[in-house]
Amino acid sequence: MFGWRKKAIATPGVDIHSHLIPAIDDGIRTLDKSIEVIRKFSEIGFKKVVTTPHIHPNYPNTNDDILRGLEVVRKKLIAENLDFEIEAAAEYFVDDVLMQKIKNGDEVLSFGSNYVLVESAFLNKPFFFEMCLFELQSKGYRPVLAHPERYRFLEGELDWLLQLKEMGVLFQVTISSFVGFYGKMPQKIAKALYERKMIDFLGSDLHSYEQIRFLEEGLRNPLVDKLCKAPILKNKTLL
């Protein structure tokens, strides 16, 4: 007869922002927890994860640190018989170190069609932010701004984000922002970006197992649900 089956929730298919490689940034601390979180992503309905450890003054990871960590996670997934696709890129903090790397022609960790996830400082935007993104573009990369809704220097205004859009910068909004996980202002900006059709990617920005419930709550938000079901997001192009 009628079972009390839990209603399936829509997902963007591929998550493009998380911190799942154990103990290399402020994300997941242990390999076992990483596997638990990945199992949960799979149960929720995600098909793939591109995890993005910080490359940041506080977490100066190298490409090798990240790729070695990825291999450890992949081996453990096989050992656990968990058939789930995981790749790695990075969340680059825009600073003079990144600027120099790009100028030197060093390899920048990207995903999909040369997408590179970047973030700004939250309180003050570095004056060369746009210049750094322009340098990335000139090397053939496509910058994706992580959580545009969370930068405090915006003070609720979209002007800077509109300028970045004109430059061709793509936006990754964090799913739990829609349900106020980061407060009222990010929630308001996330909705405004939705209304203006300025969201290119959704991401979890998951740092801990405990945040999964906010991710699930976010996925149940009607706007997120609509985004996941409409052919707008670029997440699914990564499958």
Ligand SMILES: [Fe+2]
């Ligand atoms: Fe992040």
